[in-house]
Amino acid sequence: MQKYKLKTKIAAVAAAASILVPASFAFATGTSNFQQTINPGTLATGIVDGSYVAVGSPSVTMSAATFAFTCQTVTGTFGTSGQKIYIVNPDAADNGWTLTLAASAATDVWNGVTSTYDFNDPTSSGCADGADADSIGGQMTVNPAAATLAVGACASCTTSNISKGSSTAYNQGTTNNITLLTAAASSNDVGDWTLTGVGISQTLPAEQAAASDYNINMVLTVTAS
Numbered sequence: 001m002q003k004y005k006l007k008t009k010i011a012a013v014a015a016a017a018s019i020l021v022p023a024s025f026a027f028a029t030g031t032s033n034f035q036q037t038i039n040p041g042t043l044a045t046g047i048v049d050g051s052y053v054a055v056g057s058p059s060v061t062m063s064a065a066t067f068a069f070t071c072q073t074v075t076g077t078f079g080t081s082g083q084k085i086y087i088v089n090p091d092a093a094d095n096g097w098t099l100t101l102a103a104s105a106a107t108d109v110w111n112g113v114t115s116t117y118d119f120n121d122p123t124s125s126g127c128a129d130g131a132d133a134d135s136i137g138g139q140m141t142v143n144p145a146a147a148t149l150a151v152g153a154c155a156s157c158t159t160s161n162i163s164k165g166s167s168t169a170y171n172q173g174t175t176n177n178i179t180l181l182t183a184a185a186s187s188n189d190v191g192d193w194t195l196t197g198v199g200i201s202q203t204l205p206a207e208q209a210a211a212s213d214y215n216i217n218m219v220l221t222v223t224a225s
Helices: 002-020
Strands: 044-048 072-078 084-090 097-103 139-143 148-151 162-164 177-183 190-196 198-204 218-224
Touching (some): 044 218, 084 097
Antiparallel strands (some): 084 190, 097 177, 097 218
16 A cells, blocks of 8 residues: 555656656757947036046135235136146037136126126226226136146047137127137047146226125036037
8 A cells, every 4th residue: 555655656756747847948048138338428527636526616816916006917827736627528529519717697796895896897908997787897818828738537538629719808798708628529529638727817907995805706618519
């Protein structure tokens, strides 16, 4: 009886095995195709340090002036070794791009707690107030021509076909943006660059009030061609 039952179980297992495991079985393929998409990045600009880390509160300090009864000029440098102007094109602008500098608004002025002066009034080269809406003189000039353009972190990139702008003064309603760099369509489609040593000069009207808190916000913009 036990012997019979044992034989019956073995026969059942053998039958199941013959059903579950075919005599011959072939896989279609052992190869799987893995796929990856890398999308273009975003054309961008900003201020970075020597390690290409964004600077939290970038600034430009103009040369100090002494109160004067005559018009005078102060100077500064936009883009230094610790605060580099940075442009990155991660295959986002294949036809070139343009880098410009402008105030937040054309009606902005150098603000102090007790006094202000203009950055875009060309009257008497900034020494007097003109026909714009405010009643203050002053004019800023930007000179990228003497600046230094260099390749950033991209080891295979070049500065070829990227040209620096010329010395230009702001003029409200006429010149609200000043071009720092222009990249032609033949420039690198993928790359990053730094710009340092952009000259800044500002005309101060005669008898401009003494203060240590004059300031104005200037904005970098990079635009695909």
